[in-house]
Amino acid sequence: MILKHLWSYSKSPKYDPYRAISTDLKIKVVLSAVGWNLLFGIGLAVVTEGVFHVLEVDMGKHRTVDMFSKYTLPQVFLMMVVLAPVIEEFLFRGPLIFFRRSSFFPWVFYLSCVIFGMVHLGNFEDSSNLLPWAPLLVAPQILMGFFLGFLRVKLGLVYAILMHACHNGVLFFLVSLTELT
Template structure:
């Protein structure tokens, strides 16, 4: 599956997958979810290691602010429902308008980069954050490729579902720890 995604990344083409079998699509979906999570977690570990090793101050993350200001239900709804819907409509939805265009490859890359770098807003913007931004948004850049892949192959709904499940797996444990009153640090 990773090989197929990497080939798509090298030369993105708007070619929907003709296989409509739900079992097949769920299998591909689960594989993409596992791959995107694994890559994001590895990148997160690298970022955390770099932060500790070089003693970099990344400031307060947006999730910390949300946890201070809003209910867990609201945060969960925002991360698992609202963000996937809005971000997929905005960053992957328009790909359909370029499906027959010779510019599809460029448009795909631009929307993927925009999606990734949009997430730099999760950090307090400082010179350090801007310099490290390619690394800090690398998880979102990588998941953006998987979201774009599934959007082109299976449709926008599948990209929304993948995004929602991805966020659930990453945000869910944080919310659960809060519910159980277990400190995050």
């Protein structure tokens, strides 16, 4: 169901929240968005890794991995699962409300998705050398920006923060498993 709504929304983004929807249904929508976003995002990341491997492009180390060696597990959890979602959602999705009645809303919506993705280019060790590859490299984050923006508009900022926290929580769990073994 959510994919149908996302596809329809992608064609013509409007600031048009869902009306009279229960909290239980909102949570189901968020969890569905997390699942689909992880599936598509991991798929994009695998394709990117494959392309970079074939072309012998060195992406360097991801900075998230460094966090696990510099900070304690609770500190990394706080940064990844609590602080980053709150700060990033206020920065990237919060301002959408100022354009809710503007004819520029679709442009602002998509621009917020792209900027959100591009900011994550800084997660890579040698991001300046990867600039030509930026769209492919941060495609998963741009996609996530779309999911988050959709939830922000349809359900509210709190639900975008919740999705972001759940998404980062899954990644935190997966990375911590590989870093602690």
